[in-house]
Amino acid sequence: MKLINCPINGVRPVSEFVFGGELREMPDPDQCSDADWATYVHHRNGAPGLKKEWWYHAPSGTWFIAERNTMTEEIVRTYLFGQEEEK
Amino acid sequence: MQNTSIIQPSPITYGHIAEPSKIGSVHGMAVALKFGNGDEESKRRQLIGIADISCLSRFGVKGPNAVQWLRAHKVDLPEERNSWVATSSGAVVLRLGNSEFLIEDSPTSSLAPSLASDPPKMFGVYTVRRSDASLVLSGSRVQELLAEVCTLDLSEKALGKNAVVMTQVAGISATVLRQSLNGETVYRLWCDGTYGTYMWHTLVEIAEELGGGAVGLSSYFKELA
Numbered sequence: 230m231k232l233i234n235c236p237i238n239g240v241r242p243v244s245e246f247v248f249g250g251e252l253r254e255m256p257d258p259d260q261c262s263d264a265d266w267a268t269y270v271h272h273r274n275g276a277p278g279l280k281k282e283w284w285y286h287a288p289s290g291t292w293f294i295a296e297r298n299t300m301t302e303e304i305v306r307t308y309l310f311g312q313e314e315e316k
Numbered sequence: 317m318q319n320t321s322i323i324q325p326s327p328i329t330y331g332h333i334a335e336p337s338k339i340g341s342v343h344g345m346a347v348a349l350k351f352g353n354g355d356e357e358s359k360r361r362q363l364i365g366i367a368d369i370s371c372l373s374r375f376g377v378k379g380p381n382a383v384q385w386l387r388a389h390k391v392d393l394p395e396e397r398n399s400w401v402a403t404s405s406g407a408v409v410l411r412l413g414n415s416e417f418l419i420e421d422s423p424t425s426s427l428a429p430s431l432a433s434d435p436p437k438m439f440g441v442y443t444v445r446r447s448d449a450s451l452v453l454s455g456s457r458v459q460e461l462l463a464e465v466c467t468l469d470l471s472e473k474a475l476g477k478n479a480v481v482m483t484q485v486a487g488i489s490a491t492v493l494r495q496s497l498n499g500e501t502v503y504r505l506w507c508d509g510t511y512g513t514y515m516w517h518t519l520v521e522i523a524e525e526l527g528g529g530a531v532g533l534s535s536y537f538k539e540l541a
Contacts, residue, residue: 230467237413238398238482242467245484288489289413289482 231302235286236293236309249283252294279305327449327512328368333520336532342423342540345371349540350532357531364455364528366519367536369504370512375428376444377436378416385441386417389431393417399478400493403427408504410480412491418506420450423537449512452536453519454502457526462503464522470494470503486518497536 231243251273256265277300284295284307294313296305326347336348347368351357357365377386386393394401394411401409406422421428435443453461462470465486472494475481481492490507507515520530534541 241483244467286482288484288491291413 233284233295233304234307235291236307237291238286238289241286245286245288247285247287249285249292252281252283326368326370327509328370328516331513331516333517334530338532340540342371343373347371348532349534351530357535360529361531361535362455363457364461364523364526365531365535366523367452367531367533368516369452369533370448370450372421372423372450373428374418374420374446374448375431376418376446377441378444379441380415381438381440382415382417385436385438394478398480400480401478412480412482416444418446423540447509448506449509449515451505452502453505454500455528457528458503460526461519461522465518486515488515
């Protein structure tokens with residue numbers, strides 16, 4: 230069974246979680262170029278490696294960030310959004 | 317505003333496998349008070365009893381200032397996240413995560429209606445509408461039932477005395493705690509009311525295979541007999 234450590238609820242089976250997509254920083258639409266904005270809207274980086282992703286613990290309604298190596302399927306760490314430094 | 321002349325069905329109403337032998341209205345909701353005769357029911361209950369207690373009043377509140385608002389209303393609060401406390405009147409107060417609370421009354425307490433009558437108006441406190449199906453489970457074989465439907469170990473050794481667990485039971489998001497009710501260890505379970513029929517059906521079917529089954533509300537709360 231694959232396990233994920235929810236920062237609020239602890240270690241749970243992956244069946245309790247929903248993938249929410251890669252954490253991507255949005256450029257300022259008023260300041261960035263059209264090319265940068267188009268890249269943000271349309272392009273995704275599919276190369277395997279260590280990524281920051283949104284995950285959702287469905288039973289408790291907790292959104293959090295997981296740093297996951299998409300090559301090895303290893304979750305390095307998890308934390309609540311904005312609390313990266315505390316972990 | 318709630319019209320007290322309307323009797324609502326419980327979220328479990330359409331899930332009953334066997335017809336209850338006694339139905340009563342508690343807090344404006346029609347619920348099963350008894351299944352079969354008393355002897356049959358107490359035999360089932362010794363092995364596994366499952367009762368629908370969705371009729372008990374409940375109130376939900378969340379937000380960064382929810383603690384402050386509840387303290388101002390003199391509600392006893394659990395200090396730790398994912399834990400619960402019982403009030404002196406028998407209501408249970410669950411802390412779900414950091415800043416969300418679920419309060420469920422006993423048949424005789426009235427904490428939830430009193431909080432609902434003075435809804436939060438301050439910044440950072442939000443009322444959460446609760447329409448849960450609420451169940452109570454107990455019996456000598458209840459661990460076997462829970463092991464079949466939940467990946468977490470909910471036995472007394474693993475589940476802390478005041479721990480609240482938000483997990484999946486029979487594939488449905490549910491909140492579970494263990495409580496001593498009238499000297500007996502019972503499990504309380506909440507899930508979304510729309511899944512109530514499914515949850516009830518699934519748990520009662522497994523309980524019947526193990527020799528238990530549905531019991532009425534009055535089997536846990538004698539004051540409603």
